Amino acid sequence: MKKIIILLLICHYKLLSQTPDLGKLKPENGNNLRYISIGSSLSAGVRNGGVYSAAQQTSFPNLVAQQMGIFNFRQALLEGNGSGYESVIVDKNNNLKFQKNAGLDDSKKLSKIIDEIDNLALPYLKILDIYEPRSDNNQFVDKKSFKYLDRLISTEEEEKISYLKYLSRVKKIDFFTYELGFHDYIQYVKSGGLGTSIIYMGARENYGEIELLNILTSKNAKGAMANIPDVLDFPIFRYNTLKKIQKANSTNEIFISYLAKSGVRIAKSLDIFLPTQNISDLMDNTIPDNQKLGLKPDSPLNDSDVLSIDEIETISVRGYNKAIIEPLSQKYQLPVVDLYSLYKSIFKGNYITDDGVLINPDYPSGNFFSSDGITPTALGQAVIANEFIKVMNSHFNAKIPLIQTIKFIEK
Incomplete structure (x- = not known):
């Protein structure tokens, strides 16, 4: 009996030692903390060229929420294969060959989400898409992201409600993570720079972002803001020389x-x-x-x-981070999660996680990039989640345990 009591005490101690200390993030009123995620494909968990439930559940916001002790972090999960996803191999000619796994019928609307959700990131969302509602008459708005916004609003509001307007309705926010702009650069590169420009990113605050950040911080919410990796380093864009x-x-x-x-x-x-x-x-x-x-x-x-x-010369992600992200973070007192430096370190090929996993950036044979060569694997998402947690711990005097990345190998 005495041994059983000792074992129970040991288990109880271990449980207490693993309970996250949210530090300054803990709501003063003692209520449960509500964490929401604002962002695009990275935050939404896009992986292998698609949006599907298994990938969404390993999005870095969901992983961060779990480490914070939030186990009811609500996401707009898609059924089955979701939008579909792809696998990639290298053929005998050293060519990349992609195979699509079919998903939901693109001609049909996605199912509506009735309940309130916490991961408010929209796949493929660009800065230009924040302020304007979807409209067939607006050639500059990317309709690809708005099919995911349509899930969150009523049928009557479709093409009338912008992402900014939707977020203004969110009532309770205690903490948020913020990741926008990444997909703007990706889309520019993927298009070969044809029919588009990235110059507007130098004035991204004019496209609804200031209003968006005002909405978030006016609710007395704390947050953390990510900067942007150098997309020109991505091996899929350097594969063919x-x-x-x-x-x-x-x-x-x-x-x-x-x-x-x-x-x-x-x-x-x-x-x-x-x-x-x-x-x-x-x-x-x-x-x-x-x-x-x-x-x-x-x-x-x-x-x-x-x-x-x-x-290529129109893209200066480092300059952009310094000229735009840093001033925004200072204005709104948001600590910066330095994805730019993280990716640079990973690309050197010697990045090892805190629990000893070597991150391989090679494409398509490595463990960081998923089959699309742009979005991270589940392991890559775990690495990014840990970067957010480190910044949160440092800036908000919290003690949130890091993720054991080894659990996400080959997921």
Whole structure:
């Protein structure tokens, strides 16, 4: 009997020692803390090129909530395969080959969420999408994110309610994490810089963000804000190089159209060749030369297949973080979670988690990037969650235990 009592005391002690101390985050009125997540694809848990329940449940906000002792963190989970997701392999030509696992019918609306949720991040949300409601007449608003906003509002409000307006209705907020702008840069790179610009990010506060941050902080909520990784480091955008393409086609000249196909130029070594079908065809020796683009001046690659040096020079994520993120964080007294430095450290190939897991940034063979080469794996999300927890512990005098990342290997 005495041994049983001792064992119970030991178990009770361990339980107490693992109970998170929320420090300054703990509500003064003694009520349960409400944590909400504001963000885009990263916060929403997009993985393997899709949105689905298993991925959503390993989103870093959900992992952070669990470590905070919040086990009813509500998310707008999708059923089954959700929007669908993809797997990737490298074929004998060293090409990336993607296989889609089908999900919900894109022609149908997603099911409505009746209950209030806490992860308010919208997949594919851009800064430009905050202020405006969805409208077929507004070419600058990305309708891809608004199908997920539509789940949270009534049918009558669709195309009338913006993300900003929706968030203004949230009544109780004690703590929030904030991650926006990442997808803007990703979308710019993926489009090859064609038909879009990233210059507006230098004045992102003019697109509803100031109003959004005012709404959050006016409720006396505390928060933590993430900066943006350097997307040009992502290995999927560096997978195919000019040298590889030249060697695969036994030529020194690859031709690219520019200025809406009004001109043709010769590719340069600093060009970034994106993972498009046209680039994949160039790397495939089973495809006849006359069926490939880029080998002749009269059949050049599309501008959208390549990010040129001029387009690359418009992207200065480091400068953007310093000029925009840092002042916003200071104005609203939000500590910054330095994803820029985290990713840089991971890309060096020697990043080891606190519990001893080596993070491999290689693509597609590593453990940090999911099959889309952009969003993180479950392990990658756990790494990011720990960065948030470290900042929260430091800034808010909290003692929230870190996640054991080893549990997320190969999930």
